[in-house]
Amino acid sequence: MPHYMLSVHSVEGQAREPMTEEEMRRSHQLLSTVEEEMKESGMWVFSGRLHEADTATVVRTAGRQTVTTDGPFTESKDHLGGFYVIRADDLDAALALAAKVTAAIDTPIEVRPFAATSEE
């Protein structure tokens, strides 16, 4: 079955109303319902939430030296905040799941197929 990565993007300093405690609880509730559903249906493979982009470090080679720099690889307002790796029948099934996640947490989700998986 094809695998997809649903990457959750967080936009820095996005002008949004801060969530009330009640809204935050509701959002968590919705998200855990979706995640349970993912696991029960066998679509869930792996998921993770990342710390803020300013905790990132980039390692690269310059000549023979290894250079380590503080901060994310691209300086942008939009960073990967977390991801789900799922298996789904087709793009529609993956998009339907992404729609549920975005409805719960209100951030854009990028859906992208894996080039190949060990199961294929």
Place this chain on the structure above:
Amino acid sequence: MIEESRDAIGRIFRQEYGRSLAMLIGLFGDIDVAEDAVQEAYALALDKWPTDGLPPNPGGWITTTARNRAIDRLRRRTRERYLLGEAALLAGDGPPQEGGDMSDDRLKLIFTCCHPALAAETQVALTLRLLGGLSTEQVARSFLVAEPAMAQRLVRAKRKIKAARIPYRTPAVHELPDRLPPVLAVIYLIYTTGHSGPEEPGLCGEAIRLARLLAALMPDEPEVSGLLALLLLIESRRAARTRPDGSLAVLGEQDRDRWDRGLIEEGHAIVRRCLARDRPGPYQLQAAINAVHADAAAAADTDWSQIVALYDHLYALTPTPVVALNRAIAIGEAHGPATALALIDRLEAELGQYYPFHAARADLLRRLNRYSEAAAAYQRAAALAPPGAERDFLHHGGRTPRP
């Protein structure tokens, strides 16, 4: 003689292309395999038919030959052996069946081409290429882009369909509100592309075929019926749009005896059924407007107040500047050119680059006896219009040039 039969074969091919391709994609689940096989079958037809004559069922011949070619090719490719088993199972030994299942394949292919994961302009290009049977060059020409750019766009779209697994299926009922509008828009665009480009009259027929197919398979979707009725009613006037010398005849000047009564009656019947259902949408309203035109025995008998009322309704649903322009033109017929001109002039900022805006202004100015302003507006419209009978008409100040 040979050239003539090549043209005839080309026409048959364009008519059958979408059907054959959809069927093969259904069998093999791979757009590239299907496309290559259908192209090979066409090359074979060009080779054989001019000397052997047409087979009894040319469309069936193309599909069967393409299917056999694809099976041959897959047999040579061990990697796809599993596909072969599936295909052989599905295909059997007999010729492909006409009707039901094949129609359903084309419907699935429309929904694949118009999937929301593809950009809107790609949806149209892909539908024209895969279902309309247009070459990449023809699709590029109808979008006014260079052929390599169009080829790249099509390759990218097919790669995305394959890699992301955009499904080849008809969406479930609950998905339709999201998935149906682009499909309807694409069929309408295919029709209008055929309508405005004299080199692709086959596109009008293909669009109507697709609309009929969709309407037969989705009888409970009033907008699908509305689109079909709209296309039939516009199509009923197509012959009358051109005078014997090839120049354009606008609606008010058309010879109404040349309107196709059969298409009008069919369109009318669908509009009546839509009205009875009372779930009006933009396509149904546009069909109703065209039905009012079809009702008038002469241009002077047109019930313009009813057309204005329908445009009011349409504008409430889709408040676009183009609808506002058409509504204003109808108001001009019902209440005089001065009222309409005042309404139209307000749309300048939004429609200044849209040639029908200048054409409509020109016509109103002419009727108000403001001739020099009218002439300037006609020239502006002609400069913006695409080449063709309509531009010639505008270029001659809204009059048909007489030899």
